[in-house]
Amino acid sequence: MDLSTFDFAALLQLRTDVDAEIRRRESEEKAKAAKQVMDLIRTHGLDIQELATKSTKTVAAGTRKPVDAKYRHPDDASLSWTGRGRKPLWVVTWLDSGRNLDDLLIK
Template sequence: MTQTSPVRTYAEVLQQIKILQEEAEVLRRAEIANAVARVREAVSNYGLTAEDIFGTGKSAKSRSRTAETKTVPVKYSDGAGNSWTGRGRSPAWFLEALAAGKKPEDMLVN
């Protein structure tokens, strides 16, 4: 004997989905409350701080790169407070000085 599944309508399936979504949300809230309570207990018991739990906000890769960063010495200066290391895009003051007839060698920092 073959069992046939009951015939359901689209509206009935949508209603079941709605009921299940509501049930899932109730369970989600209960699980979140439980998780928060456990975290609060651990924070209290061990004297943890937000930094202990979440870190400093920088990734390990970012922290290691920052530790390795070295200061690049100034290579060019116009004598009016503008300076440039010679790395990256040329600043406007440097390009303007070149356009006015100066040579890069004229602006080298000794």
């Protein structure tokens, strides 16, 4: 289709028609997908509520709980570190002063 042959009004109308057709087909595709899902549910004897609950539990099971601190500054108990990720500045300073990381272990 050579769009250069269309005048401005015809192009605007074409855009309107294309947008309407896209919306219509999107609606058809969603209805078709919903029917396929419902057919699978019926075929396998599944319950929609049960599926929704299971998928929610699966997502919740993937969340992690906070990790307890493994290291703490001996002079300032508010400074702690789990030992994961980048070392905090206070740990880097501690190590740069020639001290050992094991001295910071929480016992």
